[in-house]
Amino acid sequence: MDVIEYLKGVYEAWIDYPTKEGTVITDKYRIQQFLGLGSYGLTYICVDLDSGQEVVLKQAKPSKGKVGRDLLYREIDVLGRLRHPSIQRCLSSLEYKNQLHMVTEYVKGQTIDDLIFERGAVFSEHEAIYFVRRLMGILSYVHEQGFVHLDIRLPNVILDGDQIHLIDFGLASRMGEPIRNKFGSDDERALSTTAEVPNDLYGIGHFMLFMLYSGYNSDTFEVESNAGWEDELTVSPLTKHMLRKLLQMDPPYTDPQQFVRDLDHWLNR
Numbered sequence: 370m371d372v373i374e375y376l377k378g379v380y381e382a383w384i385d386y387p388t389k390e391g392t393v394i395t396d397k398y399r400i401q402q403f404l405g406l407g408s409y410g411l412t413y414i415c416v417d418l419d420s421g422q423e424v425v426l427k428q429a430k431p432s433k434g435k436v437g438r439d440l441l442y443r444e445i446d447v448l449g450r451l452r453h454p455s456i457q458r459c460l461s462s463l464e465y466k467n468q469l470h471m472v473t474e475y476v477k478g479q480t481i482d483d484l485i486f487e488r489g490a491v492f493s494e495h496e497a498i499y500f501v502r503r504l505m506g507i508l509s510y511v512h513e514q515g516f517v518h519l520d521i522r523l524p525n526v527i528l529d530g531d532q533i534h535l536i537d538f539g540l541a542s543r544m545g546e547p548i549r550n551k552f553g554s555d556d557e558r559a560l561s562t563t564a565e566v567p568n569d570l571y572g573i574g575h576f577m578l579f580m581l582y583s584g585y586n587s588d589t590f591e592v593e594s595n596a597g598w599e600d601e602l603t604v605s606p607l608t609k610h611m612l613r614k615l616l617q618m619d620p621p622y623t624d625p626q627q628f629v630r631d632l633d634h635w636l637n638r
């Protein structure tokens with residue numbers, strides 16, 4: 370490994386080191402547990418010392434500098450404009466030790482990623498379609514408010530009992546805005562694409578594919594490309610039709626409500 374790369378890694382690990390459990394931030398939030406280091410943020414569960422409530426505190430990742438701050442600002446702004454029982458509310462934002470932090474509601478439960486890959490949960494075709502139909506209810510609200518989520522993935526959907534929650538609005542953009550990727554790159558490819566509903570439908574396609582693959586019996590369970598799933602998965606023609614449109618193998622849905630109608634049609638057969 371290049372010495373510069375090595376030193377950069379050591380430096381980033383040092384400045385991105387999580388704040389210690391027990392630390393009280395701005396006399397109000399006591400860190401209870403470090404949840405994880407994302408691509409641009411550090412996330413903790415805290416107790417709000419005034420209300421006793423558990424909340425989530427997200428800190429812009431110091432090594433990402435302005436990009437980390439900008440993405441967290443965006444998330445604070447977008448969450449502040451959304452009001453939906455399945456979307457965490459932003460409770461406040463604050464500066465602590467020159468770092469931007471966002472406080473949101475804590476969503477209990479488990480991500481679909483953990484359910485499938487750690488707990489071995491298996492979703493039947495019916496369960497996957499029903500789940501995606503409910504997820505589309507949340508996503509349609511986001512779209513109606515003029516936003517595109519842009520990061521629909523298994524780790525960003527939490528199931529708490531029977532309640533579905535959509536989290537991680539760090540990449541969410543207004544419809545028509547140029548897409549920036551997670552690392553803040555504004556290379557030509559990223560700028561030539563604007564945030565549109567089909568971006569989320571494409572994410573939903575992969576989400577659905579992973580749910581359907583949870584029941585696939587193979588040692589090499591991986592969805593690496595779109596090729597292969599049509600041979601490997603035994604699904605109904607309507608599911609195949611929806612997936613091909615979502616994954617843009619066939620002309621994509623121009624109206625997301627047409628997709629919702631297809632899901633309803635599947636469920637009401």
Ligand SMILES: Nc1ncnc2c1ncn2[C@@H]1O[C@H](COP(=O)(O)OP(=O)(O)OP(=O)(O)O)[C@@H](O)[C@H]1O
Nearest residue numbers: 404405406407408410412425457474475476536537
């Ligand atoms: N409001 C929330 N309630 C409960 N858990 C949350 C909440 N927000 C984030 N998490 C959890 O905290 C962890 C870290 O989340 P974060 O979004 O910072 O990074 P990530 O999803 O791991 O990475 P990336 O940002 O690269 O996708 C994840 O396990 C996520 O499920």
